[in-house]
Amino acid sequence: DQQVKQNSPSLSVQEGRISILNCDYTNSMFDYFLWYKKYPAEGPTFLISISSIKDKNEDGRFTVFLNKSAKHLSLHIVPSQPGDSAVYFCAASGVQGAQKLVFGQGTRLTINP
Amino acid sequence: NAGVTQTPKFRILKIGQSMTLQCAQDMNHNYMYWYRQDPGMGLKLIYYSVGAGITDKGEVPNGYNVSRSTTEDFPLRLELAAPSQTSVYFCASSPGPMSYGYTFGSGTRLTVV
Numbered sequence: 001d002q003q004v005k006q007n008s009p010s011l012s013v014q015e016g017r018i019s020i021l022n023c024d025y026t027n028s029m030f031d032y033f034l035w036y037k038k039y040p041a042e043g044p045t046f047l048i049s050i051s052s053i054k055d056k057n058e059d060g061r062f063t064v065f066l067n068k069s070a071k072h073l074s075l076h077i078v079p080s081q082p083g084d085s086a087v088y089f090c091a092a093s094g095v096q097g098a099q100k101l102v103f104g105q106g107t108r109l110t111i112n113p
Numbered sequence: 114n115a116g117v118t119q120t121p122k123f124r125i126l127k128i129g130q131s132m133t134l135q136c137a138q139d140m141n142h143n144y145m146y147w148y149r150q151d152p153g154m155g156l157k158l159i160y161y162s163v164g165a166g167i168t169d170k171g172e173v174p175n176g177y178n179v180s181r182s183t184t185e186d187f188p189l190r191l192e193l194a195a196p197s198q199t200s201v202y203f204c205a206s207s208p209g210p211m212s213y214g215y216t217f218g219s220g221t222r223l224t225v226v
Contacts, residue, residue, distance in 0.1 A: 004155070034214050043117070043203050043217030044156070089155060099144050099207055100171070101215065103155035 003027045004092050006104035014112055019077040021107050023090035026071065031094030034101065035064060035075045038087045048075070052094070080111045115139050119204050119218035126194040126225045134189040134221050136204030144207040145187040146215065147171075147179065149200040156203060162187055194225045 005024045013019045021035075031052045036044035050057040050064045050073070057064050063076045077084055087108050091101040120135045138145065143164045148156040158171030162181040176198060178190040187206075191198060201222050205215040 006155075009153070036214070036217075041219070043205075043219045044215075045217070046214030049214055099209060100146070100158060100161060101156075103148075103157075105153065105155045 002105075003030075004090060004102050004104040006088075006090060006107050008107050009105070010108040010110070012110045012112060013080050015082060016079045019075075019080045019084065019109055019111070021075040021077075021088050021090075021109065023073050023075075023104050024071060025073075025092050027092070027102075028068075028071065029094055030092040030102075032092065033064070033066060033073050034091045034093070035062075036089045036091060036103075037084075038089065038106070044089060047088075077109075082111050082113060085109060085111045117204055117206055117216050117218035119202075119221050121221060122219065123222050124224070126191070126223065128194060128196065128225060130194050131190070131192050132194070132223075134191070134202055134204075134223075136187045136189065136218060137185050138187075138204075138206040138216070139185065140206060140208070140216065141184060142206035142208050142216075143184065144209060145181065146205045146207070147177070147187070147189045148203045148205065149173065150203065150220075151200050159189065159202075191223075196225050199223060199225045 034049040035047040038044040066073045087106045089106045090104045117138045146161045147159040150156045157173045160179040162168045204218045207215045
């Protein structure tokens with residue numbers, strides 16, 4: 001019973017182009033969605049979030065889109081840079097309180113020069 | 114500004130041994146969490162705490178115990194280690210509002226042999 005799914009284990013993108021990472025969820029009670037970035041041997045770092053009352057949130061090169069009817073969110077990175085190479089996790093909260101996050105499996109993004 | 118500090122970074126345990134993973138945060142966050150990450154998987158919640166003296170089980174609590182005697186510290190205890198507990202363990206803290214996300218520690222890589 002995986003409530004948050006990232007169906008692409010890996011993604012390879014040319015430097016300077018757009019990276020699009022996708023995430024699907026099953027529980028309509030989630031009210032907040034977040035993206036985390038993780039480098040090897042480090043903990044995940046918070047990247048960007050979006051409330052369920054919005055459909056878009058931007059922060060510099062990063063934009064998250066939320067499509068509630070499809071239960072789908074995506075992270076756009078424009079332009080992609082070599083330092084963006086990492087594993088990206090989407091996460092959702094709002095079910096059962098206490099700000100608990102449910103994580104997807106992660107997508108490994110590789111930016112090629 | 115240490116953030117979330119986890120010790121040790123690496124540990125090898127024999128089956129049946131016990132150990133405590135330490136976690137401390139200096140941001141005065143009320144919420145603290147323990148997650149584990151298995152290879153190719155997302156993070157799964159083990160235990161969480163909403164404040165000193167209050168703890169509760171997450172998705173995968175079996176074989177673990179926690180305590181929260183102070184706001185700063187949230188140790189995770191493994192009793193009778195089993196190979197299935199081989200994983201990377203992450204501690205995290207949060208001020209509450211999901212727009213800020215969690216702050217994660219750098220993780221403890223545990224191998225049970």
